[in-house]
Amino acid sequence: MAYGSTAKILRVNLSTGALEVETLSEDFYRLYPGGKALAGYILLNELPAHTEPFAPENVLVIANGLLTGAPVSTATRYVVSARSPLTGGYGESEAGGFWGPELKMAGFEAIVVKGRAPQPVYLWIQDGVTEIRPAAHLWGRTTAEAQETIRAELGDEKIRVLQIGIGGENLVRYAGLTNDLRHFNGRTGMGAVMGSKNLRAIAVRGSLRYQSLAHDPETLLALGRKLSKAVRDNPLSWDLQVRGTPGLVEPLNTAGILPTRNFRQGAFEGVDELKWEAYEKQLLTARRSCYACAVRCKREVAVNGQPSPYGGPEYETLGAFGPNCGISDLQAIAKANELCNAYMLDSISAGATIAFAMECFEHGLIGLEDTGGLDLRFGNAEAMLAMLEKIARREGFGNLLAEGSKRAAEKIGGEAKFFTIQVKGQELAMHEPRGKYNVGMGYAISEIGADHLVVAHDPAFANPEAIQFKSAAALGITVAQPSRLLNAEKMKHFYILEKWGSMEKTTGYCFFGPAPRSFIHPDDVLLSINAATGWNMTMDDLLQIGERGTNLARIFNLRQGFSRQDDTLPERIFQGLENGPLQGLGLPRDDFEQALTILYALKGWNAETGVPTRERLESLALGWAAEMLPVDTQK
Amino acid sequence: MKLYAGGHLDFYLPNRRSRVEIELKAPTRLSEVLAGLGLPLAEVHLTVVNGQMVDLQAAIVFGQDEVKLYPAVNGG
Numbered sequence: 226m227a228y229g230s231t232a233k234i235l236r237v238n239l240s241t242g243a244l245e246v247e248t249l250s251e252d253f254y255r256l257y258p259g260g261k262a263l264a265g266y267i268l269l270n271e272l273p274a275h276t277e278p279f280a281p282e283n284v285l286v287i288a289n290g291l292l293t294g295a296p297v298s299t300a301t302r303y304v305v306s307a308r309s310p311l312t313g314g315y316g317e318s319e320a321g322g323f324w325g326p327e328l329k330m331a332g333f334e335a336i337v338v339k340g341r342a343p344q345p346v347y348l349w350i351q352d353g354v355t356e357i358r359p360a361a362h363l364w365g366r367t368t369a370e371a372q373e374t375i376r377a378e379l380g381d382e383k384i385r386v387l388q389i390g391i392g393g394e395n396l397v398r399y400a401g402l403t404n405d406l407r408h409f410n411g412r413t414g415m416g417a418v419m420g421s422k423n424l425r426a427i428a429v430r431g432s433l434r435y436q437s438l439a440h441d442p443e444t445l446l447a448l449g450r451k452l453s454k455a456v457r458d459n460p461l462s463w464d465l466q467v468r469g470t471p472g473l474v475e476p477l478n479t480a481g482i483l484p485t486r487n488f489r490q491g492a493f494e495g496v497d498e499l500k501w502e503a504y505e506k507q508l509l510t511a512r513r514s515c516y517a518c519a520v521r522c523k524r525e526v527a528v529n530g531q532p533s534p535y536g537g538p539e540y541e542t543l544g545a546f547g548p549n550c551g552i553s554d555l556q557a558i559a560k561a562n563e564l565c566n567a568y569m570l571d572s573i574s575a576g577a578t579i580a581f582a583m584e585c586f587e588h589g590l591i592g593l594e595d596t597g598g599l600d601l602r603f604g605n606a607e608a609m610l611a612m613l614e615k616i617a618r619r620e621g622f623g624n625l626l627a628e629g630s631k632r633a634a635e636k637i638g639g640e641a642k643f644f645t646i647q648v649k650g651q652e653l654a655m656h657e658p659r660g661k662y663n664v665g666m667g668y669a670i671s672e673i674g675a676d677h678l679v680v681a682h683d684p685a686f687a688n689p690e691a692i693q694f695k696s697a698a699a700l701g702i703t704v705a706q707p708s709r710l711l712n713a714e715k716m717k718h719f720y721i722l723e724k725w726g727s728m729e730k731t732t733g734y735c736f737f738g739p740a741p742r743s744f745i746h747p748d749d750v751l752l753s754i755n756a757a758t759g760w761n762m763t764m765d766d767l768l769q770i771g772e773r774g775t776n777l778a779r780i781f782n783l784r785q786g787f788s789r790q791d792d793t794l795p796e797r798i799f800q801g802l803e804n805g806p807l808q809g810l811g812l813p814r815d816d817f818e819q820a821l822t823i824l825y826a827l828k829g830w831n832a833e834t835g836v837p838t839r840e841r842l843e844s845l846a847l848g849w850a851a852e853m854l855p856v857d858t859q860k
Numbered sequence: 861m862k863l864y865a866g867g868h869l870d871f872y873l874p875n876r877r878s879r880v881e882i883e884l885k886a887p888t889r890l891s892e893v894l895a896g897l898g899l900p901l902a903e904v905h906l907t908v909v910n911g912q913m914v915d916l917q918a919a920i921v922f923g924q925d926e927v928k929l930y931p932a933v934n935g936g
C-alpha cells in the first residue's frame with residue numbers, strides 16, 4: 226500500500242565504497258516518518274556514544290520528511306544529522322529547496338553515510354542507481370563552481386546538488402551544507418562532519434512523482450491547489466512573499482529586541498540602512514521559491530551591482546553581520562552572506578563568533594597582533610569580511626574563530642567567556658530572548674544548542690484576537706499570555722509548540738508553512754498527512770510524532786553526558802539590555818529555573834536530572850530507548 | 861496624518877500599500893481611524909506616533925502626525 230514513502234534508505238560506507246539499499250516497513254515508518262524522528266532513531270541505534278565528531282565512525286544521516294516533495298506548498302524539507310562538532314551533542318539542521326524532493330523522486334527517503342573516503346569524492350544518485358565519483362577537482366572550489374562542474378560533467382543542468390564548501394573541507398566547526406546554492410543546512414556543523422568524511426557533494430536526479438507514492442493523490446492535489454491560492458489571502462504568508470524574513474529587521478528594532486553589538490543592546494542606530502525598504506531598493510532583483518511552494522519567500526539579489534548566484538541574505542544573516550556586529554553597511558552584509566554561501570559557513574554562528582571577537586577586541590583581550598592587524602571593532606565592515614575569509618580558510622586568528630565562540634573563549638581566557646553568547650556551544654540566533662521568554666526557553670532546552678525554531682515566538686500568543694493565536698486553538702493553545710512572562714500556562718504553550726515544530730521537522734514541512742507561524746491551518750496539515758499515508762491520524766498522533774523526535778534527541782545528549790545544567794542561557798541574558806524600550810530588563814533567573822522544572826514535568830522528565838521517565842518513553846513507543854540511558858541518570 | 865503599516869499590516873490597507881495619508885478634520889482616536897480603514901486592532905502590536913511608542917487605545921492623532929504600526933512578529 227502507498228503511504229507517502231519510497232521506503233528506501235541508501236547506506237553508504239565511504240571507507241569501503243559499499244553502497245546498499247535498505248527497505249523500511251510501514252510499521253516502522255509510521256513511528257519514525259522521516260526527518261528528525263528517523264534521523265534520531267538511526268543515530269541512537271547506530272552511533273556509539275562518545276564517538277568523536279570527526280572520526281570516520283560518526284554517522285551522517287540525511288533524511289527527507291514524510292511529505293517532502295508532495296504537491297503541497299512548503300513540504301520541501303530534509304534534515305541533516307550527526308554528532309555535532311560544535312556542541313558535542315545531537316547535531317541537526319533542516320533546509321528546503323529542491324534537493325530533498327529530488328532525492329525522493331530518485332527513490333530514497335534518506336542517506337546514511339559512514340566511514341571516510343581515502344580521497345575526496347561525491348555521490349551521484351539517479352533513479353535508484355548510485356555511484357561514488359572522484360571529487361579532488363572540486364576540493365577548494367566555491368560552491369557555485371563545484372555545482373557548475375558537477376552538472377557539466379554529468380551532462381544535466383537539472384541535477385540538484387547538495388554540497389559543502391571549503392568551510393566543511395577545513396572542518397570549521399560551524400560549516401554547513403547548501404543545495405542549489407540558496408538553501409542551507411547551516412547549523413551545528415554538519416558540513417564539517419561531511420568534510421571529515423571527504424564527501425564534497427551529493428548530486429541527485431529522479432523521475433518519480435510523489436502522487437504515485439500517496440495513498441490518496443486526488444485529495445493531496447486538491448489540497449495543494451487550495452493552499453497555493455490561499456497564500457496571498459493570508460496576511461502572514463502574504464508578508465513572507467512580499468518581504469520574506471528581511472522584513473523582520475524594523476519591527477524587531479522598534480520593539481527593542483534586535484540583537485545589537487553581541488547582544489548588549491536591543492536597538493540599533495543604523496537600522497534605517499538595513500530595513501526592508503533599503504533591501505528592496507539596494508539588493509532585491511527577484512523572488513524565488515522552493516519546490517512547489519507558492520509562498521516564494523526567497524530573495525534574489527545583486528551585491529555591489531553584480532547579480533549573485535547565492536540568493537539574498539535572510540533576516541538571520543542581516544542580524545548576525547549587521548546590528549550584532551554594529552554594522553549598517555548593507556552591501557558589506559550582503560557580501561558576507563555571499564562568502565558564507567560560497568564557502569558554506571553557518572551565517573549565524575559565523576556572524577555571532579565575529580561579534581564575540583569584536584567585544585574581546587574592544588575590551589583588550591585580543592589585539593592587532595592576534596588579529597593579523599585587523600582592527601576588529603564593532604562597526605568595521607572591512608575587518609568583518611577579512612575575518613570571514615580567514616575563518617573559512619582557518620588562517621591566522623581565523624583558525625581560532627573557526628572553532629566557535631565557546632572554544633575560542635576558553636583559549637582567550639579571562640572575561641572572554643562572558644562574551645560568548647551560546648548554549649551548549651552553539652551561538653544564539655538573532656532573536657532576543659529578553660523580549661520573548663519562550664524563545665529563551667527554546668534556546669536553553671534545545672538539544673542542538675541555541676535554536677530559534679524550537680517554538681513559534683511569544684508575541685504571536687499575546688493577543689487572544691490576533692490571527693496567529695486563533696489558529697493555535699486547534700493545537701490546544703487557548704489562553705493568551707504576554708511575551709515577557711514565564712509561568713505554567715506559558716510552559717503549556719511551549720510544550721505544545723515544541724511538539725508541533727518537531728512534527729514539522731519530521732514530516733518535511735517548512736516553519737513558514739503551517740500555522741501558527743503562517744497560513745496552513747493545523748487541520749489541513751493533518752489532512753495532508755492522512756491523504757499521503759491513509760493512516761487516519763488525529764492531531765494528538767501528530768503531536769506525539771513530534772514528541773518522539775525530541776525525546777530521541779534528548780536521550781542522545783544524555784548519553785553524551787548532558788544534564789539539566791546544560792539547559793541554560795548565557796549570563797548576559799539574565800542581565801539588563803543596555804538600550805531601547807527594554808533597557809535595563811533581563812530575563813529573571815528564578816522564573817526561568819522554575820519554568821524549566823514545570824516544563825520538565827509536562828514533558829515527563831525528571832525535575833532534577835531532565836531524564837525522561839520510562840513511563841513517558843513507553844507511552845511514546847520508545848521503551849527500547851530507555852535502555853540506552855546511562856544508569857546513573859535514571860534516578 | 862501619515863500612516864505606515866509595518867510587517868503584515870499592509871495586507872489590510874487599500875491596495876495593500878504600506879503607506880497611506882489620511883486627512884483628518886479634527887483630532888481623532890487612532891483606533892477609530894484604523895477601524896475605519898478595516899485594520900484589525902488585534903493585529904497591531906506596537907504603535908509609534910511621532911517617534912514615541914504609545915498605547916494604541918489612548919492615542920489621538922491629527923494633522924501631520926506620523927503613525928507607524930507594527931504587528932507581533934514571529935521567528936524566521
Ligand code: SF4
Nearest residue numbers: 515518520522735737
Ligand atoms: S515558505 Fe519559503 S522557505 Fe519555506 S518552502 Fe516556501 S519558499 Fe521555501
